[in-house]
């Protein structure tokens with residue numbers, strides 16, 4: 001029987017059983033599922049926000065072997081925390097996790113509800129529900145992009161959503177009614193896993209789907225465009241970044257610890273921040289475009305002119321870092337990878353003299 005708002009109570013028990021049986025057999029063996037705990041759930045949930053699981057796995061393993069619980073993480077130095085996060089991006093998550101560990105370590109009891117977890121900075125409704133349901137068996141539903149897709153297709157929902165937040169709000173009551181009250185953590189993880197592995201955005205595997213008998217969209221020609229979202233108008237600005245070398249040192253910008261973006265982290269300085277207009281700057285800058293970090297970041301090697309030296313001296317955020325020390329420099333992931341690749345190539349740019 002397909003799932004409809006009108007028969008939800010009737011259908012929910014068999015849908016839950018089918019989903020949980022599938023999850024038991026087909027779930028990916030992830031380190032935070034092997035020995036679930038509040039700490040492992042918090043770390044994995046924060047790491048997995050906007051990041052693929054395959055990328056997170058080595059970071060998670062390193063993190064929990066260095067800091068196995070909230071108390072240990074609470075005692076860590078901020079620079080060390082950021083260095084262990086380097087490469088995962090969205091560094092505010094690392095700082096939020098570190099602060100959260102300090103707050104939790106100071107409590108006599110760890111919160112056990114989604115409402116309690118939402119009081120921590122960086123923990124939104126989705127993460128709070130994941131922690132409370134997985135680690136404390138609170139029957140609250142997790143609604144992320146994967147769950148939205150599964151629910152929209154199950155229910156044959158054809159309305160267009162402005163964005164993910166609006167869709168999340170729309171599907172939360174339905175998800176709350178469907179969540180298994182006995183096994184909320186497994187149910188939530190199973191829904192997310194089904195969305196990731198079977199009810200995929202492109203090429204859903206309906207023939208292998210444990211919920212096929214309940215689904216209103218199975219076999220429909222417009223299946224892949226459900227859920228529907230209003231197309232976004234995107235405008236990408238290209239950022240010009242500089243590689244400035246002096247002897248064995250490279251110039252980096254270190255953001256203050258309290259900076260909203262990349263607080264405490266380093267990256268290659270932008271041309272704009274050094275008041276260099278690459279198109280019109282005099283020839284002695286000896287600019288050459290040497291690559292791209294991401295689709296929107298161009299890199300240029302520039303000569304360390306006396307004029308540039310003066311500008312660098314007046315900018316307190318700029319620092320010279322030995323190339324051999326880059327591994328410890330809390331450098332943002334794409335820049336670190338790009339520089340490492342560049343320095344191992346045969347044609348590095350000619351360095352200038354030490355500043």
Ligand code: SF4
Pocket residue numbers: 150153154198199200204205206209210211212215216217218223
């Ligand atoms: S039957 Fe197909 S569309 Fe429906 S939930 Fe399963 S994979 Fe998704």
